Amino acid sequence: MKGEMSIIVKTITKLIYGFIMVYGFYVIVHGHLTPGGGFQGGAIVASAFALLVVTYGNQGVNNYLKKDVFSLVESTGLVLFIAFAFFGLGVTFFYNFLANSGGLFGNPAIIGVNPGDLNTGGTVPIMNIAVGLEVLAALTVIILTMSAASEITKEKEN
Amino acid sequence: MKKSIFGIALIFVLAFMILAAFDMRPFGEPTVSEMDDYYIQNAQAETGANNVVTSIVFDYRGFDTLGEATVLFTAVLGITALFREVVR
Amino acid sequence: MSPMVAFVHIAVLVMMIIAAFLAVILKNLLSAVIALSAASLLLSLEFYLLHAPDVAIAEAGIGAALTMAIFIFAIRATKK
Incomplete structure (x- = not known):
């Protein structure tokens, strides 16, 4: 199939793309504790998808990576993101209503x-997870x- | 002739940049630091996030992130509209 | 700033200039793109040395990986 790269690149891609994705999701989920956040983690996951597309060509990934699914995500x-910004509207737009409340993410x-x-x-x-999903799907x-x-x-x- | 003009312009720009670099404040000493001190002292207690940068980006300055997300969304919209004939 | 740290800064910046210069003068398009990506990666290393890890991760993800992927698509679409 055309648009593909050599067998060396394919083998290395098979080995490492999962690790890149897991690292990206780690950066997204731990955004409030470690350096990074939604944008950076989303860019890392998107670079794993870009590696797949570069290696196997558009024909090779057409059945697995659907454009409509990513558009929906x-x-x-x-x-x-906007909904959780509006939920804080009792005080102000973007009010952090869950912080120190004891519930979800509230310790x-x-x-x-x-x-x-x-x-x-x-x-x-x-918000990190929302922006991470948005960035990885957009890129x-x-x-x-x-x-x-x-x-x-x-x-x-x- | 053209190349010498370009060279002279390049030398002038470089000289001004190097002169401006000598006028810069030392690294890590901003002129006005009230806002920075407030963030460093209160961000952890107010938002509960250990990473102060993330608490600024997603809480104190949420509008910036909303604008950034909108920019990305518009970029995708533009690219999809640009290639609508080719890709379907 | 200790002399060791200053030396690392200067080494990274000099390597960045060399990589950017290579990106301009190389005739093979793929090699030029790889040189540009190396310059971007060294810029992210410089951000990390300046204590800005957030910017460093964003630069490494966007500048070094995704830009290079788009350049490779563009090179594939050109004729040899």
């Missing part, structure tokens, strides 16, 4: 330098569209 992330943080607890942060982790849609367009343009010229 992108809109879901943006709607989730109070220990003041000072500490390793951190995943169940803190209020709306910050939820993947861009990559898929551009690869399809470049291959089809080349076919037409030949």
